[in-house]
Amino acid sequence: MNHPTSRVHGGSRAIARRIDAIPASGIRRFFDIAATMPNVISLGIGEPDFTTPEHIRAAGQRSIQDGETHYTSNFGLLELREAIAAKLAKRYQVRYDPHTEILITTGVSEGLNIACQALLDPGDEVLLPEPHYVAYPPNIILAGGEVRAIPTCSADGFRPRINVLEAAVSDRTKLLMIGYPANPTGAVLSRGELEELAAFVQRHDLYVISDEIYDRLTYDGDHVSFASLPGMQARTVLLGGFSKSYAMTGWRLGWLAAPREVLEAIMKVHQYVMMSAPTASQCAGLEALRAGEEDVHLMVAEYERRRRVMVDGFNAAGLACQDPLGAFYCFPDITSTGLDDETFCERLLYEEQVAVIPGSAFGRSGSGHVRACYATAIEQIEEAMVRIRRFTERIRGGA
Ligand SMILES: Cc1ncc(COP(=O)(O)O)c(C=O)c1O
CATH class of the missing domain: 3.90.1150.10 (Aspartate Aminotransferase, domain 1)
Incomplete structure (x- = not known):
């Protein structure tokens, strides 16, 4: 037939x-x-x-022993959201309401997927500096979006040039997707470079997904969160995780922070595809944030x-x-x-x-x-x- x-x-x-x-x-x-x-x-x-450090593993085990074997709120444990909000305020001077602007996800992997699904309509274009993490294009495509690759080169330390971004932007461009520190290049953008990027975003009225899973792994100065730049919190979905900083890949735990109405939209996807991140992992993540600095x-x-x-x-x-x-x-x-x-x-x-x-x-x-x-x-x-x-x-x- x-x-x-x-x-x-x-x-x-x-x-x-x-x-x-x-x-x-x-x-x-x-x-x-x-x-x-x-x-x-x-x-x-x-x-x-x-x-994963012993005391973090123990916290996960303890939660299971104590019978914490149920779903949490769709948003995730409030204590964990509060700890994330406190970390973001302290480290990056960016303030999120833990009740309405932070969502606990099953890894940054889930955060990426549900953010793309909630933000992209079919045909929307996403500017994506490359080389990039392998999961970015599939998540854009699965949400119906189109990837506009922004080539970078080693002579520039794999940092995107504003003139290349300007040449790629169109009236269909909705999003800029970034991930610094970068997988696979190890590139980090300075505050000045991030500010140039922020001005570009403002100029073209774009939104940003900023994957900051490697925020704690920097070797030459502290990380600057994209959401902390003037005017950017309102335009940014900020993704963070536990996998890399705390050696917790198998726990499948991450978080997403965004302005309230954007988070509400993302939550619609999360609640139907995931319900809530694993409870034992959330308890372990709380211990990581409270006592994992060393x-x-x-x-x-x-x-x-x-x-x-x-x-x-x-x-x-x-x-x-x-x-x-x-x-x-x-x-x-x-x-x-x-x-x-x-x-x-x-x-x-x-x-x-x-x-x-x-x-x-x-x-x-x-x-x-x-x-x-x-x-x-x-x-x-x-x-x-x-x-x-x-x-x-x-x-x-x-x-
Ligand atoms: C840039 C980047 N984002 C996200 C992830 C996935 O993180 P998670 O384990 O939190 O799902 C990885 C894993 O390699 C990564 O390199």
């Missing part, structure tokens, strides 16, 4: 068309290959190697040590690598090897058993680079750097 609604697309009639528009993950393929090989050092996954400092100090080893290792291997200013990724330029980033990663994996991710998985302007995560034990990083140097010397020697 050749009925228009039964058109075969993407190989199966069962699959919705918008799913076809989502690019396949360039990361998963490498994990699948690496998982079948012995003795692989993986610098691929963007996850802390630390286990842990954050210890982990950041350790990341800083590893960052040095990795940056120096890449440069010693002839792969130009700038100091990442935040998050926990190096993004060296591999073009001096004469290989494209996909081939580089594939050969490095097969020949030296080191897994890194091709930069092009994060958008076209990531090509010619690879992403390596330094949230990995220092001995592993040291050994990986020996293998990478051996690999580049062999390539340059003509092998």
Whole structure:
């Protein structure tokens, strides 16, 4: 039967068309290959190697023992929202009402998805600096939006240029999506650069989704929250999380802050797709905010040590690598090897058993680079750097 609604697309009639528009993950393929090989050092996954600090785990366990096994409010535990509001006021001088302007989510992953669904109409355009976190385009596309990539380059430290943004903006542009400190580049924007971005947003009457999941992982000065800039709180959906700062990836916990009427719209989606974030995780998150500061400092100090080893290792291997200013990724330029980033990663994996991710998985302007995560034990990083140097010397020697 050749009925228009039964058109075969993407190989199966069962699959919705918008799913076809989502690019396949360039990361998963490498994990699948690496998982079948012995003795692989993986610098691929963007996850802390630390286990969640003991007192935070205990708080989660205690909540279960105490029978806190029910849904929480759709907004999440009020105490946790209050702790987040207090943190935002203290660290970033930005004030949110914990009753109406903060929502606890199942990770920043959920926050991204429900924010896009609540803000985007079909055909709305989203300006997205690239290279970018892999989940940004799919979430925009799933909500019916269209991605307008804003290329950046290593000579600019992967910071977006205002003239490039100006050239991309149209009367269909609704949103700017940003994530600083950045995955995969480690880029951080200074207050002055963020203010320029804010002026651009104001000029074109845009809204912003600002993913600040790496806010605590900076190595050269403190993070500036986009929502704290004059006039920006009213235009921003601010996303934050626990996964990276407190090594809590498996707990699936994050939060979202936005002006009341925007949060109400986002809540409509959250309450029907998620109801509430896991209760034990929320109790653990509360402990993290109340008593986890020391842990954050210890982990950041350790990341800083590893960052040095990795940056120096890449440069010693002839792969130009700038100091990442935040998050926990190096993004060296591999073009001096004469290989494209996909081939580089594939050969490095097969020949030296080191897994890194091709930069092009994060958008076209990531090509010619690879992403390596330094949230990995220092001995592993040291050994990986020996293998990478051996690999580049062999390539340059003509092998
Ligand atoms: C930039 C960025 N945002 C969001 C996430 C997902 O965070 P969560 O674990 O809170 O869902 C990640 C995870 O790698 C990330 O790198």
